[in-house]
Amino acid sequence: MVRPTASTVPSAHAEPHLSGRSGWLRAAVMGANDGILSTASLIAGVAAGSGDKAVILLAGLAGMVAGALSMAAGEYVSVSSQADVEKADVARERRELETNPEGELAELQAIYEERGLRSDLAAEVAEELTQHDALTTHLRDEIGLTDLSPPRPVQAALVSAATFAAGAAVPLGVAAFVPVSGLIWWVAAGTLVALGLLGALGAQAGGAPRGRAALRVILWGALAMAATSAIGALVGEVL
Template sequence: MARPTHHGIPSAHAEPHLSGRSGWLRAAVMGANDGILSTASLIVGVAAGASDHVTVMLAGIAGMVAGALSMAAGEYVSVSSQEDVEQADIAKERRELKLNAEAELDELAQIYETRGLPPPLAREVAEHLTEADALGAHLRDEIGLTDLSPPRPLQAAVVSALTFAAGASVPLTVGAVAPMESLQVWVASATLVALGTLGALGAQAGGASRRRGALRVIIWGVLAMAATSVIGSLVGAAL
């Protein structure tokens, strides 16, 4: 039987599912992927237009710090907005149940009818679930809210910042030790390996194809670094 576990949102099932990872997994994968790709693209772009190794590394470090803070702020605001919307829906359902319980019962029964239950059974199920947990039944079956992946703004912000910094450390480390004349090649190669590995691991954690997960981030990595390299060369030549 469903039971409220997170701000009144019912638990979908006691058994763990992969979808329960979606909140932190999305933030972690996006943070690490963005950290690797944006920092590598910045380094490659600056290296294409400059010959000073110190300048390139300063740009990379600044990009890592700014990117990590930006990711944290963005995730916190985004997930907080999601949480606000869910809480507004919960408050609305609570008011409607208090003001017009019979209409809400009819609405719940109609939902079960559209899912294939005959009208008498749909009504009986709605009555039983309403008696057990009216708010939880409406949140789950009318709105689709469960506690499989509740919004956690602070968790998303911290995970995004840390994984961004961890991802950014890959091109930064390679750029720090690579010779300036071949820095772009070394950083680009390490970045594609890191992106492919991350894409495969993220896909595996989410129960998807590792090959597809790796390929899609590698393609975007190639495009991003090629674009910044061209732009860096053009700007460097103009200056």
């Protein structure tokens, strides 16, 4: 029997993992989905209460710009906060390793014992990994921090803003080229198609079932547009 050698066994780092895409993929999908749905809902609501196409397009354009800036600011603040928390955890672990190395070693051994290793083997593994890179080992095995998807606030902000604007351009573009009489139905149709494609694309990029993801966003998109259209119609009657 031929035993695998280091040269024949594929490296874990060479194998592609979809979870490494989670940072930018989440921001991109969320931005595009919000851009399509919120702008389409806004256009549908205004169109249901007003027959002025200029007003409808102005509302859609304002929603696209405001939404893109809001998404960028929200993502930047959110991811920056995450990065600050992780930096604080790193600093605390570094201090604990400097002031109480024996206690940290025992803590690491206990973690490996809880995962199923024998006491003597857990102690050996803890000592070996501590000698190799104590800080990285504690960050990974004690508090779950890895370098798989580090927080990138600027990237998240730019991706969210760009994808929101791109998504919002779909219902806004449809509204610009169709007559006012059937505008709501054209925008709704275009929006649902775009949402379905986006849901399937995001699922494929993340390795999830495409049909279920597409159906989920189409359902919620239809509900959102129906609700805003109904509210717009009621407000339009009052005014």
